[in-house]
Amino acid sequence: MKLQKQETAEKEDELEDVSRRLNTLLAERVNQLEQYQSEFFSRLRNILATNENIRVVGDRFLLPSELLFASGSAQLGDEGKSELDKLAEVLLDVVAAIPGDIDWILRIDGHTDLIPINTQQFPSNWELSTARAVAVVRYLAAQGVPERRMVAAGFGEFFPVASGTTPDALQKNRRIELKLTDR
Template structure:
């Protein structure tokens, strides 16, 4: 006996709808399973790919095709970086020996007076932070925008720094490059990370070529990850573009005897 449901072709259309529903359910459960096993890296890649696909401007075709399938990274906005505070710049978290504090204060005053005497106080700032001294220099005074070659006009600043480093050989030097949040994408500098890192290493090489021992120095690029102020105005972005020299005594070297020593 024949089934009346299949005798009429018009009455069999529900099969296709049912098949579509089952396919969608299958895809849905596969998606749930994949999400349950997704790591942070793959989740970020997936979200970035979706954002790029839905972008009205189209996909980011300038990305490396080998990386594109793994998800773009430019669309997802990073967590807003934590701002540096005056407290962090002027106070140490741990107790500091009074002899060390006095020595750091003396050196910081000497460093500041050298730049003031050379009329560079508008370009250079000096801070104490417990056992460390930070010399902060305006980035525009050292490099052209988007470049990493030291400006000829910056040589007096570098020569003053060189004299300071030679006067205090027991202090290690950490060179830190910082940029604003304006993206850069050139053949040499694909991002601000490369730009800040190469500026820091270019600066390190200058002092290395002028006989500062390599073991005293480190160079690090931070891009726009540690802004001093929010990157919301041209003046603030200019303030965030900087190079910092952090001087800290080598702990393996004893502190010279002073009258304040017990």
């Protein structure tokens, strides 16, 4: 019985040690990703700073839909492609420096205002916001950004950044958000 208690205590000590080492490794990886996020964020902020329409909120870039798409459309316009070309250039530079064993993604979120859309192509704001996010992902993939490192999500009108129905509030809520994060 005493031997069994001793073996159990030794196993628990071993497990605790393994757990400590794993937590340390995980923390190191998180710190590494945060360094690349910071570099990406800083470089992108400098490059996109000339466009007063692009806002930075926390760890996300918010691009107004009007910059990328015509009203009610998920087809990228020339001005939007130009801005996405700048983004792709920075992203590809940063991607080249991120070690392969860091599991990161670029999350592209589509958002609409609260005015409902109901067309054959877009029966709701969810479809429109998702199609816009997918259009950005496809465009960035065509510029060489690894497809397996991107995700598109559509949020419709459900996560506004501005309240109310003023033209300014509606415009702020129609956006694409970009975030470099862990998977």
